[in-house]
Amino acid sequence: xxxxxxxxxQPKTRDSNLELFRIISMLLIVAHHFVVNSGLLPILIENAxxxxxxxxxxxxxxxxxxxxxxxxxxxxxxxxxEITLRKGLKLFxxxxxxxxxxxxxxxxxxxxxxxPKLFIKSIFPIPSISNGFVSCYLVFxxxxxxxxxxxxxxxxxxxxxxxxxxxxxxxVLPNLTIKIQFSYVSWFMVIYVIAAYxxxxxxxxxxxxxxxxxxxxxxxxxxxxxxxxGIQLYNMTGKNVFYFFVSDSNxxxxxxxxxxxxxxxxxxxxxxxxxxxxxxxxxxxxLLIHVNSDAMRQWLWKDTLDNxxxxxxxxxxxxxxxxLGVYIxxxxxxxxxxxxxxxxxxxxxxxxxxxx
Numbered sequence: 001x002x003x004x005x006x007x008x009x010q011p012k013t014r015d016s017n018l019e020l021f022r023i024i025s026m027l028l029i030v031a032h033h034f035v036v037n038s039g040l041l042p043i044l045i046e047n048a049x050x051x052x053x054x055x056x057x058x059x060x061x062x063x064x065x066x067x068x069x070x071x072x073x074x075x076x077x078x079x080x081x082e083i084t085l086r087k088g089l090k091l092f093x094x095x096x097x098x099x100x101x102x103x104x105x106x107x108x109x110x111x112x113x114x115x116p117k118l119f120i121k122s123i124f125p126i127p128s129i130s131n132g133f134v135s136c137y138l139v140f141x142x143x144x145x146x147x148x149x150x151x152x153x154x155x156x157x158x159x160x161x162x163x164x165x166x167x168x169x170x171x172v173l174p175n176l177t178i179k180i181q182f183s184y185v186s187w188f189m190v191i192y193v194i195a196a197y198x199x200x201x202x203x204x205x206x207x208x209x210x211x212x213x214x215x216x217x218x219x220x221x222x223x224x225x226x227x228x229x230g231i232q233l234y235n236m237t238g239k240n241v242f243y244f245f246v247s248d249s250n251x252x253x254x255x256x257x258x259x260x261x262x263x264x265x266x267x268x269x270x271x272x273x274x275x276x277x278x279x280x281x282x283x284x285x286x287l288l289i290h291v292n293s294d295a296m297r298q299w300l301w302k303d304t305l306d307n308x309x310x311x312x313x314x315x316x317x318x319x320x321x322x323x324l325g326v327y328i329x330x331x332x333x334x335x336x337x338x339x340x341x342x343x344x345x346x347x348x349x350x351x352x353x354x355x356x
Contacts, residue, residue, distance in 0.1 A: 016273040018073055019280035021265035025069040026283045030290060030323045032063025037291075038301035039308045044242075048234050052315060057227050057242050059319055064249040065223070067133055068258035070283075071140075071188050075195025076262070083145050086353075090346065091141060095125055095134060097337065098288040102296060112295045122293060129185055134288065136184035140192075143185075147192055156201045163197055166190040171250045187250050194259065198266075212263040219257040226253060278335070285334025290326055300326070 035041065035056060044053040103122040106112045121127045126135045154162065170190050174180045198206060205211045226245035233241050246254045270276075290300060301307050310318045 014277065015271060016276040016280075017265050017268040017270050018076075018262075019273075019277045020268075020270065021069065021262065022073060022280045022283050023276065025066040025261075026286050027323060027327055028062035029066040029287065030326055031319070032060045032066070033291060033297075034301065034307060034319055034323055034326075035060025036063065037297045038305070040311065043308060043311055045234070045240055048231050048242075052311075054228065054231060055316060056319065057231070058224055061223060061227050061243065061246055062257075064251070065246060065254045065258050065261075067249050068191055068255055069262060071137075071191040072195045072198075072258060072262045075192035076199050076266075078144055079148060079151055079192070079196035079199050082148075083141075086346070086349065088141070089349070090342070091138070092125060093345070094285065094337075094342070095138065095288060096123070097341070098285070098292055099123055099125070102289070102292045106293075106295050106299070111299060129183065131184060133184065133291075136188060139185045140188040143189060144192070147189060147196075151193065151196045151200070159193070159197050159201060163194055166193060167255075171252050171255055174250060175252065182248070182250060184249065190250075191255075195262075198259075198263065206263050207267065209264065209267040212260055212267055216257070216260040216264045219253065219260050223253050223257050279331060281338065282331045282334035285337065286327055286330040289330040289333060 035044075040056065044056055047053045100123055103112075103119075107114055112118065126138055129136050129139050151159070167190075169180065170182070170187060174182055223246050227242060230242040230244055233239065245251055246257075248254065290296065305322050307319075307322070
């Protein structure tokens with residue numbers, strides 16, 4: 001039995017190229033949150049012409065691109081797999097574990113004041129599907145079996161036409177003058193369809209590390225240029241458009257960069273590494289911990305790490321060490337959860353399921 005659908009569950013024998021990609025993607029997401037969730041953005045806007053602001057904006061550019069990367073990994077593996085009760089329960093219990101435990105810690109510590117509305121929001125697995133990654137992923141997860149039926153019934157030509165339609169109506173048009181309601185649930189389905197095409201209908205250029213590497217380099221340079229260009233527009237117009245071209249997952253640059261990055265890492269041949277796969281197994285846990293709630297964002301980035309207070313110092317080194325520190329601590333916490341809680345529970349689940 002595999003656990004391909006859930007971001008933190010990989011077979012022990014899986015090659016480590018995409019697991020390394022998973023780790024790098026999560027580091028980019030944490031770096032994005034270092035910038036956008038810490039109160040740094042107003043300071044970066046105020047000092048838009050400085051080199052320091054440009055570097056920090058580039059440091060945090062890839063959050064939405066990283067989300068696309070994670071869903072691409074899910075689609076690539078799950079399009080040839082099946083949803084099981086075990087997979088669903090593992091995902092649900094992990095989400096609920098961090099919601100309840102972190103909420104309880106903040107309450108006991110007196111960091112937040114308990115209200116009925118906050119209590120329900122903090123423990124309910126899907127408080128909203130407007131824009132939160134975790135809630136939207138849980139809903140999207142339920143649609144995977146039906147997406148697989150659709151995908152497996154498509155010819156290669158029909159599959160490509162579907163991707164083209166999705167790209168136009170979910171990525172191109174919403175970023176022009178035509179207003180189309182955007183939802184992460186539907187967008188994750190688009191990403192899933194793209195990943196499934198990569199898996200089911202490989203074409204020569206997708207198998208070339210050289211070609212995909214060139215495409216990745218070009219898309220990265222375009223993404224970074226778009227941030228620099230946004231700064232220039234701000235200096236001319238006063239409008240904050242720093243991240244406009246990569247500000248959401250359905251932006252064409254965020255999509256193309258994620259796809260080319262995925263293809264490049266898919267073509268890497270690094271074999272199996274137990275260390276890489278073990279670290280990658282906690283990537284979803286890193287996400288669930290450090291973006292757990294508004295209280296967590298306030299406590300982590302503003303009160304504890306005090307990103308704003310370090311802007312006038314060596315912010316470059318501080319940013320790198322902070323992101324690595326958050327990643328390492330969250331990974332350690334999730335590793336302990338897996339060993340002490342998840343594995344014993346699901347060993348019992350497996351024994352019980354065999355009996356019934």
